[in-house]
Amino acid sequence: MDGGVTIVTNPSVDVRLTSSLSTFEVRRRFNRGITVAELKGKLEMIVGVSASSMDLEIFSVADTFLQKMDDDEALLGSYPIDDNSRINVIDKSGGQVGELFDVSKVEKFELPDDAYDKRTDSARSFMKKLHVGPYNEEETAKKKAELAARNEEEKTAADAISVGSRCQVKVPGQPTKLGTVMYQHWM
Known part of the structure; x- marks a missing residue:
């Protein structure tokens, strides 16, 4: 043996992706053998930032900043990136958060x-x-006739209720409540 160091690691890495243009987070798996330039090309369609105006930052699993990914020729695996690490994409062109979703x-x-x-x-x-x-x-x-009939039924039922009557109020997802009718308001 020549005394060199051999590092054995998984050939792909599962990362979280965030962007300065959006508030959501995406999970993707990438091969550690691709260059940063190739990674930027893949990220272009995911985050909506052109590869030429991207700055990449690596954050640890605990979300602490580790370093910038500034060498486009370096391999992804040469950076300290583990499964569940986060890569943040910064748009150098000046895009704003939510700009991708502004249909106006x-x-x-x-x-x-x-x-x-x-x-x-x-x-x-x-x-x-x-x-x-x-x-x-x-x-x-x-449908109009059914709606008119339903409205008439509701009006008839409402007319039968008088101020001071006891009532039960049922709202889905909440307990039944007992009460007293205090006023009437018709539309």
Whole structure:
């Protein structure tokens, strides 16, 4: 033997990923034999930061900062990273937390209702042809009648209750409560 040191470790590592752009944490498994540049390429689709504007930091299992991963040619396994360690991705381009989920910044295609009605390849025209959903007059009328009947039943039941009557209140997930009706309020 030449007296060298041999380190035997698992070829892959299970890490937690966080980002400066989001508040959630993701778990992924990576091969220790990939370079940091390759890791950044894989992280691009996970965290939404381009590889060229990423800074990576390693945190221990106990979430204490260990070091930055600043050598793109170094292997992932050359850093002190264990299962359940955390890699934090920092966006150098200046993105803000929650920016990925802000739909107000996304350009939308909008079509006026009358133009949409003229289209034959839309969900609305499909539902009209098959008379489903809000375009089924029988079903819509039936639901309105059921709703009116239910409202009338509730009004009749409410009229039967007078101030001073004893009552039982049942709320799902809570114990039944006994009480006295103190006032009436009709809509």
